[in-house]
Amino acid sequence: MxxxxxxxxxxxxxxxxxxxxxxxxxxxxxxxxxxxxxxxxxxxxxxxxxxxxxxxxxxxxxxxxxxxxxxxxxxLRIEEQVDVIEMLTELRDRKRRQLAEFSSRTMDAAGPTLNSSSSDSMMTL
CATH class of the missing domain: 1.10.287 (Helix Hairpins)
Known part of the structure; x- marks a missing residue:
C-alpha cells in the first residue's frame, strides 16, 4: 500500500x-x-x-x-490544527518583518547608490 x-x-x-x-x-x-x-x-x-x-x-x-x-x-484535533496554523502564520509574519528590516538595513548601508525604484521593489514582499 x-x-x-x-x-x-x-x-x-x-x-x-x-x-x-x-x-x-x-x-x-x-x-x-x-x-x-x-x-x-x-x-x-x-x-x-x-x-x-x-x-x-x-x-x-x-x-x-x-x-x-x-x-x-x-x-490532530481541530483545535490543535488551528493552533499549528496560527503558529505558522506568526512565524511567517515574523520572517517577513525580519526580511523587510534586513532589506532596509542593506539599502541604508548602500546609501545613494540605489535609485528609488529599486528600493521600492526590494521592500515589496
Whole structure:
C-alpha cells in the first residue's frame, strides 16, 4: 500500500487519490440498487451480486479511511490544527518583518547608490 501512495505522490502533488473517494458514492449506489432489485436477494445470483458489490464498497471505504488516517496532521484535533496554523502564520509574519528590516538595513548601508525604484521593489514582499 505504501508503494502505491509513494508512486502517486511522485507523479501527483495531491497525496490523496481523489478517484478513490469519488468512487465511494457510486459503489454505495450499486449496493443499494442490487438490494432493491425485484429479485432482491432471493436467488443465489442476486445474493452473489449483492455480496460482490458490498465487498467492493467495503474495500474502497477501508482504503479511503486508511489514507485519510495517515494524512500528515490527520491525528490532530481541530483545535490543535488551528493552533499549528496560527503558529505558522506568526512565524511567517515574523520572517517577513525580519526580511523587510534586513532589506532596509542593506539599502541604508548602500546609501545613494540605489535609485528609488529599486528600493521600492526590494521592500515589496
Amino acid at each position: 505504501a508503494t502505491t501512495t509513494t508512486t502517486n505522490n511522485a507523479t501527483n502533488p495531491n497525496p490523496l487519490p481523489v478517484a478513490l473517494f469519488d468512487s465511494l458514492l457510486p459503489k454505495l449506489i450499486t449496493v443499494l440498487e442490487e438490494i432493491e432489485k425485484p429479485d432482491g436477494v432471493v436467488t443465489p445470483q442476486a445474493r452473489q451480486a449483492v455480496l460482490a458489490a458490498t465487498n467492493e464498497f467495503r474495500d474502497a471505504l477501508t482504503k479511503a479511511k486508511e489514507l485519510a488516517t495517515n494524512l500528515p496532521g490527520g491525528d
